[in-house]
Amino acid sequence: MSIKLLKNALRTGLYVAVVLAIGGGGVAHGADYKMPRMLVIGTAGTSSGSFASTNGWAPTFQKDMGSMTRIVPEDSDPQRYLRLTDRRDLTISSVSTADMRFQIEGIGAYASSKPVAQRIIWHHNDTPWGFVTRGDSELQTIEDLKKGGVRVARGEFSPPMTAAAAKALPAYLGMTDDEAAEKLSFVPASSYAENCRSVVEGKSDVAYCASTSAVLAEMEGAPGGIRWLSMDADNAEGWEGFLTYRPMVVPSEITLGVSTARGVAGLTSNFVYAVPADAEEAFAYNMAKWFHESFDKYKGSHPLAARMDIEVFRNYLDRAPLPIHEGTIRYLKEVGVWTEADDVWNQQAVEKMDRWLGARQAALDEARENRISASHNNEDFMKILSKHTEGLEGFRSRL
Incomplete structure (x- = not known):
């Protein structure tokens, strides 16, 4: 064999070996795939339903799959994002879809963060939220806030x-x-528990809270108790205004959580388990498979764990605006709950995310080239960011 032919044969053999290696990694599912030795899951703080419910299913997962499971409470959403996407010391993050939108579009403190694509691997919970006040408060309806001094x-x-x-x-x-500045005063809170407790501690009159979190049960038992201010589902104009700033939520009746909240008209914010888009397909596939097949084992571990049912996930997919991981899609197709229509909107979601992340990276590059500090507090940087993202369609629940 000539030297030239030998070189070509070696190149071809190497190419085939690489393709087989890559291909083999993409289809290593079930018994062929070995889960990571350590699974680190980031959640909101210890007072959150996110933390409690993840701790509910984690021991079952550890027993079934053999992976050490560590739940890390991180009350700061931006820090949890950083740890998942940049530091990579989290494997999975429990995150609200609302915060994922902020992360993707670079809103607020995320303006200068590293743009990293993410994917959903499973539905965590559909947390009910609303506005709560003290039980002895003069505020009887949410409309009473218009009187001012709140x-x-x-x-x-x-x-x-x-x-x-x-x-x-x-x-x-x-x-x-201007009316809001005149009639409402805003009391800063540095943690979720502080935010909610401020009502019963007399530091605030109204707080935005999740009815399922442990701190609300504590507040319900405080002297005077608490009361929830109903948000009329038929107030189309009001909800249109609300969704302008919180486009990922869904108006709904509160059916979960503390007794004082049940039956009150509020809203639902979905939490999902997210990973970086480059997470192994086999990892996402096997996580999805376990979440589904082991549901009966862990569903009673926490009230929110019941919201991890594949039927709840399927209902969420009907309005999901955020992309699902390929490994999860592969599994959902296998069990017959992913459709061709899902392929269409999911691909659109992937492309929309890519456009946002590309625009934000271009803004960061321009700022660096011009030695402009990338910060949401820097007006010059925010002008650059606005220029690059102008005209991009924002993420919003598909209602």
Whole structure:
């Protein structure tokens, strides 16, 4: 064999070996795939339903799959994003779809963060939220906030919670920015528990809280108790205003959580388990498979664990605006709950995310070239970011 032919044969053999290696990694499912030795899952703080429910199923997963499972409470959403996408010391993050939108579009504190594509691997829960006040408060309806002199807790630790209190609530009430500044005063809170407790501690009059979180049960038992302010589902104009600032939520009746909240008209915010888009397909596939096949084992571990049923996930997919991981899609197709129509909207979601991340990276590159500090507090940088993202369609629930 000539030297030339030998070189070509070696190149061909190497190419085939690489293709087989890549292909083999893509189809290593079930018994052929070995889960990571350590699974690190980031959640909101210890007072959150996200933390409690993840701790509910984790021991069963560890027993079934042999992976050490560590749940890391991280109350700061931006820090949890950083740990998942940049530091990579989290394998999975439990995150609200609202915060994922902020991460993708670079809203608030995320403006200068590293743009990294993410994918959903499973539905975590559809958390009910609403506005709560003290049981002995003079506020009887949410419309009473228009009278003025009302202190509203504003969670500084989470951009979506900041938006809900400072922007979405006034918009629901039909207030202009000037009216909101005149009639409402905002009380900063550095953690979720502080945000909610501020009501019963007399530091605020109204707080935006999830009815399923442990701190609400504690507040319900406080002297005077608590009361929830109903948000009329038929108030189309009010909801249009609210969704302008919180486009990922869905108006709904609260059916989960503390007794004082049940039957009150509020809203639902979905939490999902997310991974970087480059997470192994086989990993996502096997996680999805376990979440589905082991549901009966862990569904009673926490009330929110029952919301991890594949039927709940399927219902979420009917309005999901965020892309699902290829490994999860492969599994959902196998069990017959993924359709051709899902392929269409999911591909659109992938392309939309790519456009946003590409535009934001271009803004960061331009800022660096011009020695402009990339910060949401820097007006010059925000002008650059606005220029690059102008005209991009924002993420919004497919209602």
